[in-house]
Amino acid sequence: MQRVRSLTINGQRVAVDAEPATPLLTVLRDQLGLTGTKYGCGEGQCGACTVLLNGFPRRSCQTAVGVAAGKKITTIEGLARNGKLHPLQQAFLDEGALQCGYCTPGMIMTGVAFLRANPHPSEADIRRFMQGNLCRCGTYPRIVAAFRRAAAIKSS
Amino acid sequence: MSDPRGRNPVVEVERYELDEAPVRPFGLERREFFKLMGAGVAIFLLNDMPTAAQESGGFVRRRPRRGIQGRRFNFGEPLPQNIGAWLHIGETGKVTVYTGKVEVGQNIRTSLTQAVAEELRVGMEAIHMVMGDTARVPFDMGTFGSRTTPTMNLQLRRVAAAARELMVEMAAKRWNVSAARLVASDGKVSDPSSGRSLEYGELARGQEMAQAIVAEDPLRPATEWTVEGKSVPKVNALEFVTGQHHFPADIRRPRMLFGKILRPPAFGATLQSFDASGAAAMPGVVVVREGDFAGVAAPSEPEAERALAALKAEWKLPSGPQPSNQNLFEYLKAHAEPAGHPGEEFGFFGANEERGAVGPALASAAHRLEATYTIAYIAHAPLEPRAAVAEWQDGKLTVWTGTQRPFGVRNQLAEAFHLPEARVRVLMPDMGSAYGGKHTGEAAVEAARLAKAAGRPVKLVWTREEEFTWAYFRPAGVIEIKSGANANGLLTAWEFHNYNSGPSAIRTPYEVPNQRIAFYPTRSPLRQGSYRALAATANHFAREAHMDDVARQVKMDPLEFRLKNLKDERLKAVFQAAAERFGWRERKTTRHRGFGMGGGFEKGGYVATFAEISLERPGGEVRVRRVVTAFDCGAVVNPDGLRNQIVGANIMGLGGALFEAIEFADGKILNNRFSRYRVPRFSDVPEIEVILIDRKDQPSAGAGETPIVGIAPAIRNAILDATGVHLYSLPLVPHGLKA
Ligand code: FES
Ligand code: FES
Numbered sequence: 062m063q064r065v066r067s068l069t070i071n072g073q074r075v076a077v078d079a080e081p082a083t084p085l086l087t088v089l090r091d092q093l094g095l096t097g098t099k100y101g102c103g104e105g106q107c108g109a110c111t112v113l114l115n116g117f118p119r120r121s122c123q124t125a126v127g128v129a130a131g132k133k134i135t136t137i138e139g140l141a142r143n144g145k146l147h148p149l150q151q152a153f154l155d156e157g158a159l160q161c162g163y164c165t166p167g168m169i170m171t172g173v174a175f176l177r178a179n180p181h182p183s184e185a186d187i188r189r190f191m192q193g194n195l196c197r198c199g200t201y202p203r204i205v206a207a208f209r210r211a212a213a214i215k216s217s
Numbered sequence: 218m219s220d221p222r223g224r225n226p227v228v229e230v231e232r233y234e235l236d237e238a239p240v241r242p243f244g245l246e247r248r249e250f251f252k253l254m255g256a257g258v259a260i261f262l263l264n265d266m267p268t269a270a271q272e273s274g275g276f277v278r279r280r281p282r283r284g285i286q287g288r289r290f291n292f293g294e295p296l297p298q299n300i301g302a303w304l305h306i307g308e309t310g311k312v313t314v315y316t317g318k319v320e321v322g323q324n325i326r327t328s329l330t331q332a333v334a335e336e337l338r339v340g341m342e343a344i345h346m347v348m349g350d351t352a353r354v355p356f357d358m359g360t361f362g363s364r365t366t367p368t369m370n371l372q373l374r375r376v377a378a379a380a381r382e383l384m385v386e387m388a389a390k391r392w393n394v395s396a397a398r399l400v401a402s403d404g405k406v407s408d409p410s411s412g413r414s415l416e417y418g419e420l421a422r423g424q425e426m427a428q429a430i431v432a433e434d435p436l437r438p439a440t441e442w443t444v445e446g447k448s449v450p451k452v453n454a455l456e457f458v459t460g461q462h463h464f465p466a467d468i469r470r471p472r473m474l475f476g477k478i479l480r481p482p483a484f485g486a487t488l489q490s491f492d493a494s495g496a497a498a499m500p501g502v503v504v505v506r507e508g509d510f511a512g513v514a515a516p517s518e519p520e521a522e523r524a525l526a527a528l529k530a531e532w533k534l535p536s537g538p539q540p541s542n543q544n545l546f547e548y549l550k551a552h553a554e555p556a557g558h559p560g561e562e563f564g565f566f567g568a569n570e571e572r573g574a575v576g577p578a579l580a581s582a583a584h585r586l587e588a589t590y591t592i593a594y595i596a597h598a599p600l601e602p603r604a605a606v607a608e609w610q611d612g613k614l615t616v617w618t619g620t621q622r623p624f625g626v627r628n629q630l631a632e633a634f635h636l637p638e639a640r641v642r643v644l645m646p647d648m649g650s651a652y653g654g655k656h657t658g659e660a661a662v663e664a665a666r667l668a669k670a671a672g673r674p675v676k677l678v679w680t681r682e683e684e685f686t687w688a689y690f691r692p693a694g695v696i697e698i699k700s701g702a703n704a705n706g707l708l709t710a711w712e713f714h715n716y717n718s719g720p721s722a723i724r725t726p727y728e729v730p731n732q733r734i735a736f737y738p739t740r741s742p743l744r745q746g747s748y749r750a751l752a753a754t755a756n757h758f759a760r761e762a763h764m765d766d767v768a769r770q771v772k773m774d775p776l777e778f779r780l781k782n783l784k785d786e787r788l789k790a791v792f793q794a795a796a797e798r799f800g801w802r803e804r805k806t807t808r809h810r811g812f813g814m815g816g817g818f819e820k821g822g823y824v825a826t827f828a829e830i831s832l833e834r835p836g837g838e839v840r841v842r843r844v845v846t847a848f849d850c851g852a853v854v855n856p857d858g859l860r861n862q863i864v865g866a867n868i869m870g871l872g873g874a875l876f877e878a879i880e881f882a883d884g885k886i887l888n889n890r891f892s893r894y895r896v897p898r899f900s901d902v903p904e905i906e907v908i909l910i911d912r913k914d915q916p917s918a919g920a921g922e923t924p925i926v927g928i929a930p931a932i933r934n935a936i937l938d939a940t941g942v943h944l945y946s947l948p949l950v951p952h953g954l955k956a
Contacts, residue, residue, distance in 0.1 A: 080519065090467075091517060096460070096464075104890055161648065166460045189899075189900070195600060195891065200864075201899050
């Protein structure tokens, strides 16, 4: 199979050089220095590595870079526009929805996709959708609150 | 092609790059020091009075006006060695604070910044904390045991108070007025009578002023706090929500390679034969073998993985049967050492206790009860596994790694490579948490070995499986209790024997005239170590479960029974406060819904947690519906940060209470990944209410740990309440409640 030579990340084409089977996570972190996307388990269980592919949340540890090639990839670094935070990022700040913050990028990326598809979620909706994202520090209630705050801002 | 990182201009520049030169004031000449730091004013806090008096040639100066004792350092004079913390005010008014404590998610970067802001009277944004960089901060034992708030917080407040006084004094001198009429606020000193003012930066300009203090000074009392005691957001939260913060695993160095370690197939296995020819032939791959240690470094992670897979190794397994989680508790008891003598202290964590005459008291008790409780090994499973980047240059070693003990890791590295400590630098970027699980420097040493052989920097990030296998665990344990109570429901006798899980919080807070309390270290089949609140979780679980069982036996309400046997007013107060908010007296127990409590005292904090559970189907899953925790840790520094910690501790504790347990056999961990080791997720989280009892008259205690101890017994007792089933093991219901 042909090596992957370029990707579209956060609205820009960037050069890479990887075998197509390499996890997208590895390419983002090690080749491109996009270390906001985290490794937590490597088996799709924690959500720390979540990025958007064409707007859909994907576990980048489980996504071959060959699959991501040609799609629009969004990482946590590309969420803020011109220094203005995405409402969900702002909501995490306002709710203090982090302790060590290691799960935070994955939570936010999953949440951005979720809120786009489901702008008025109930608490139960949020919990169900976010079941695959782990926070070992136990900030879950504040993360739920941040989602609700962001949803309220977006719809107002 | 341009930078896809979309760097956010408001984000502070990376603080863990090596662009800031090491600055160790210790033993430097004053002049040298300011050359490195830039002009300004520096305050050092010396660790203790006798040393301080000695260090400063015996003339520690007392300034009775405000009670700060300090002294100035003259030209050419070496600065002191024995420093606990220090602070520098530069010519722009920027305040830099140096402490050996580290940020692991417990939010001390913020609470310590608050402490400095409070006393120095500057805005939080003017303060930059340098933490856990062994080349730049004073020695520190480590960040554990909830010691930061009671010690470092106070120390930094003293340092900041001294700096503020110095600023006032300098302004007074400049204006030639009495210092008593000047006021420090908002980063400046002003003279209300004339309306003039000078900013700290202006006062510091061109100065080379160093002062040491050793004071046990009067500080602003908690009742007058303006910055502390208030909720402030995490100081660098923006870096986290934008992905710009560099955790240890995110550090990158020029020419860096990626490492992988060859792990034995089982604990205790030794390397018999090793053939690295396949791996060594791969381009750019470096193979290292020293005894049983073998690993590879390669230009990329996939290449490192391939090289690792190409290593051919044969291992010799240890002979004889190995303990497993099936026979763990018999094993622990069978290998117990004798208990220490009464009164023996284990560090500062607890003690054996012998009081009155337990034997006769038990024999004559109206009610007697005996029970054995067991606690499984559990894993910390911090979301960021162990990670390190090691770099050698000119015989010096620099390692970035996630650890709660940067100086301990520096020592470990110095020993491993036979280096003087001065040639080793450890940097600890704010990490993806630890919960007591990262006191050691395994990844640091491994990365340094690879880097040494490769002659290039090497990054090593443990896989989740490695973290679950080669880190250490919270100790398993067996706890045996015998109790006696009289006909009125007063405890008369209390025997408590703890095998292996640890002595932390082993003493009972209840009033019992006759006691025998003992801790027995044993040979642990798995590597074990610290955990959030250490053994306080196990000891509270057993004790508080037993309290409910005795309450049933003497036919008393569990709350009344506890209050009757308690004298400690602060502990009573948290039980009462939580009971009230929880609605204890109005509870309606059914076969499917139960209510319970657990609480106690540890590390300066008093906690009571109440829980409501439901049984989804009779005999099925236990769900925790609602939790109320009341917590008193003295004067509260940051209420919002504290609530975050208490909620988090409850959620973490819920996993150990309900379902977490390490399974092992034949020297292998059988559930070494999240798909096999269940931790709490969104759906497990109950409604949690926190009541903070803010005791402004009491010193602030740390709070990251103690709030975890109440949840497990509260859930256990709630299951008992609903079903009448007494459970004696943690985890309580790993596979649902089998009626
Ligand atoms: S690292 Fe990808 S889901 Fe955990
Ligand atoms: S904040 Fe630490 S893992 Fe979520």
